[in-house]
Amino acid sequence: MISIFALEFFRNALVAGLLASVACGVIGTYVVVRRMVSLSGGISHAAFGGIGIGYYLGLDPLLSATVFTVAVALGMGELSLRRRQNLETVIGAMWATGMALGILFIYLSPGFAPDLLGYLFGNILLVPRSDLLLMGALVIVILVVVSLFFRDFFAVTFDEEYARVMNLPVERISLLLLVLVALTVVMLIQVVGIILVIALLTIPAAIAREFTSRLGRMMVLAVALGMAFTMSGIVLSYLLNVPSGATIILVSAAVYGAVMVVRRNRTGALAV
Amino acid sequence: MSGDPVIDVRGVSVAFGRRPALENVDLRVEKGDFYAVIGPNGGGKSTLLKVILGLIRPSEGTVRVLGGTPFERRHLIGYVPQYRTFDFSYPVTVGEMVLSGRLGHIRGFPRRYREEDLAAADRAMETMGIADLAGQEICALSGGQQQRAIIARALVGDPEVLILDEPMVYVDTPTGEHFLNLLTGLCRQMTVLLVTHDIGVLSSRVTKVACLNRRIFTHETAEITGDMLEGAYHCPVDLIAHGLPHRVLGEHEEKERP
Structure with missing residues (x-):
């Protein structure tokens, strides 16, 4: 058991899991309280288009996915801020269009087809050292921006209309938050893959919400939970020799379910 | 500058698609007014407030707030939205x-809160009688307490004018009177513009009344007259208010208590 920690790929996987947990705890908190779950789902699936373009152009897929996903998030933000009622439709369109672009560009790319399942469902055991540096940089960016804009993000996610009346730059703050969601999604693709991102973004924050009524504490608790889920998921998947992304999600979902059952029995009703 | 009305709405029309919400509406709120706009649900009351706050751009007409555009001045407005606009x-x-x-x-x-901000928040919660609830999560409050918290948020910026959208809807009847007294106290300190569909909530301190149902009807006095109500409600006046042109509140209070 101890011996696996001596393997570099395994240590890389653990570090990647910890870094991703920080991002998903902090940003996932906003996703949950602001109810941006389907928006985040749309952004993460659209990211596949960025990966495909990266392959086609011979770039690092993670880098091209970062640029593409941020662009998609800004596009969705523009459309949703201008035409609020169409947001769900926009999400659906972007979701599928991104996936379609990804498939098309990967098909057109010369040479071997890349490991598609790795991107769709994650393969944290294959995270290279260079990606850890990029992930570390993204985590620092996310933490710095959130600490600088903590009050602004609160105002806009809590009551957008009132933030507008207070003359806060609501559009710019909303777009900035969407960019952070996009960056987080890109990081999480490494860990659990495009399809499973949404669970890691929401489950730790949703559990944390059950235990605290403060935004800051919710973030800290969600980060801790995310770390526990990814660590135990990675170790479990290694020991059982099953896919890591799916294991992480199932561990998270099991804890979430257990928390829900316990809370329901204690309070007699589910806190909504 | 001092002669400027606090709120000056001139000839404002708003349409959502092909459905007109406001038609050629004029509204002049002077400093110190306690102005009530009444009208049926769907009559454009919230729309009018959002035009004043610069949240909706009118298709015609102009809006001036404290001598400037809504966008320039709206941070000087305390806004109490029609409840449940947030989660x-x-x-x-x-x-x-x-x-x-x-x-x-x-x-x-x-942005960081300063000493003066914390002090202002304490004062606002004190004013609304919710100082003891400061540490409570908002979802744990009753409807009336939540509404007070929302008004406290509007007061905390030391606004020159307070705009309230249906402030009584979620306030239960036993606390209703106390709540009205609170509002009445506030109108001594600042200009207040209130919209409601419920004539029964009007305080006797209201200085001006208008009736709004797409178009606005007012005599710029505290009197609600038959022609205003007929214009706004399109139904026989005695169904809405009795013994016009008496003050409405007193009448209703007597009638509603057995």
Whole structure:
């Protein structure tokens, strides 16, 4: 058991899991309280288009996915801020269009087809050292921006209309938050893959919400939970020799379910 | 400058698609007014307030607030939206929510609350009688307490004018009177513009009344007359208010108590 920690790929996987947990705890908190779950789902699936373009152009897929996903998030933000009622439709369109672009560009790319399942469902055991540096940089960016804009993000996610009346730059703050969601999604693709991102973004924050009524504490608790889920998921998947992304999600979902059952029995009703 | 009305709405029309919401509406609120706009649900009351706040751009007409455009001046307005426009399951305490009403006054970057902001929040919660609830999560409050917290958030920015959209809807009847007294107290300190569909909530301190149902009817006095109500409600006056042109509140209070 101890011996696996001596393997570099395994240590890389653990570090990647910890870094991703920080991002998903902090940003996932906003996703949950602001109810941006389907928006985040749309952004993460659209990211596949960025990966495909990266392959086609011979770039690092993670880098091209970062640029593409941020662009998609800004596009969705523009459309949703201008035409609020169409947001769900926009999400659906972007979701599928991104996936379609990804498939098309990967098909057109010369040479071997890349490991598609790795991107769709994650393969944290294959995270290279260079990606850890990029992930570390993204985590620092996310933490710095959130600490600088903590009050602004609160105002806009809590009551957008009132933030507008207070003359806060609501559009710019909303777009900035969407960019952070996009960056987080890109990081999480490494860990659990495009399809499973949404669970890691929401489950730790949703559990944390059950235990605290403060935004800051919710973030800290969600980060801790995310770390526990990814660590135990990675170790479990290694020991059982099953896919890591799916294991992480199932561990998270099991804890979430257990928390829900316990809370329901204690309070007699589910806190909504 | 001092002669400027606090709110000056001239010839404002708003349409959502092909459905007109406001037609050629004029509204002049002077400093110190306690102005009530009444009218049926769907009559454009909230739309009028949003036009004043610069949240909706009118297709015709002009709006001036405190001598400037709504966009320039709206941070000097305390706004009490028609409740439930935000998510009460948001993880925030009453104290934090009230304090957030100061954010429009904090220019520095990053925005940080200062001593004066904390003091203003304490004062606002004191005024609304919710100081003891500061540490409570907002979803744990009763409807009336939540409404007070929302008004406290509007007061915390020391506004020159307070705009209230249906402030009584979620306030239960036993606390209703106390609540009205609170509002009446506020109107001594600042200009108040209130919209409601419920004539029964009008305080005797209201200085001006208008009736709004797409078009606006007013004599710029505290009297509600038959022609105003007929214009706004399109139904026989005696169904709405009795013994016009008496003050409405007194009548209703007597009638509703057995």
